[in-house]
Amino acid sequence: MARWVKEIEEGSAEAFDRLYEQAVPWLLPIACQLLGDRMEAEDAIHDVLLAVIRHPERYDRSRGTVEAWLAVQLRSRCLDRLRKRSRIVLQEAAEPSEGERVQAPVRTEEAALDKLEVEAVRQALRDLPGLHRRTLAEAYYSSRSQRELAEEWQVPLGTVKSRIRYGLHHLRKSLERLGWAEAEGGDSRG
Numbered sequence: 001m002a003r004w005v006k007e008i009e010e011g012s013a014e015a016f017d018r019l020y021e022q023a024v025p026w027l028l029p030i031a032c033q034l035l036g037d038r039m040e041a042e043d044a045i046h047d048v049l050l051a052v053i054r055h056p057e058r059y060d061r062s063r064g065t066v067e068a069w070l071a072v073q074l075r076s077r078c079l080d081r082l083r084k085r086s087r088i089v090l091q092e093a094a095e096p097s098e099g100e101r102v103q104a105p106v107r108t109e110e111a112a113l114d115k116l117e118v119e120a121v122r123q124a125l126r127d128l129p130g131l132h133r134r135t136l137a138e139a140y141y142s143s144r145s146q147r148e149l150a151e152e153w154q155v156p157l158g159t160v161k162s163r164i165r166y167g168l169h170h171l172r173k174s175l176e177r178l179g180w181a182e183a184e185g186g187d188s189r190g
Helices: 002-009 013-033 038-054 066-094 109-128 128-140 147-152 157-177
Strands: none
Touching: 002 013, 002 038, 002 066, 013 038, 038 066, 038 128, 109 128, 109 157, 128 147, 128 157, 147 157
16 A cells, blocks of 8 residues: 555546555445444545545655554544534534524533533643643634644644643643543443
8 A cells, every 4th residue: 555655646637546456345434333324434535535536755664554644544534524514513502593592501510510520621731731721622612623723823743742741641640630530441330
């Protein structure tokens, strides 16, 4: 596959066809599992393969296989789509249609726990240094990829990735101290 990516960089449409034929059969189940929708999964794969055509030079053999590179890109695209989907659902839920009543929470205990959990996450985020807090917020809430954030902020991609990794690690540690996460990971409310 690495040879095909090199040939794509040199302008070979046949190399792209071969890459496509090899990659789609194993990318599709991954995308379907992440997104739960075949059409949306196909769109995500299309986006990834379009990026390969546009920027085949972004593949770095020293960092791993083409399969791993494609899988990471696909996961990122799928997560972007899930974030966008959840924002749309949240916006629709926040704006009840005319004539609809807003229903009260099903259980007061759940609402109270949710409120406490949200406050714990806010406190944990406040404990993070500013750059890491901003990077986590942008990576989670914006529809931009890590690469796009790096380009916008004019920093290396590795810097953005490190800030996210550091931020998530310290966010987890802070939530552990507050009693909202287990040391091995996972939800202590569970």
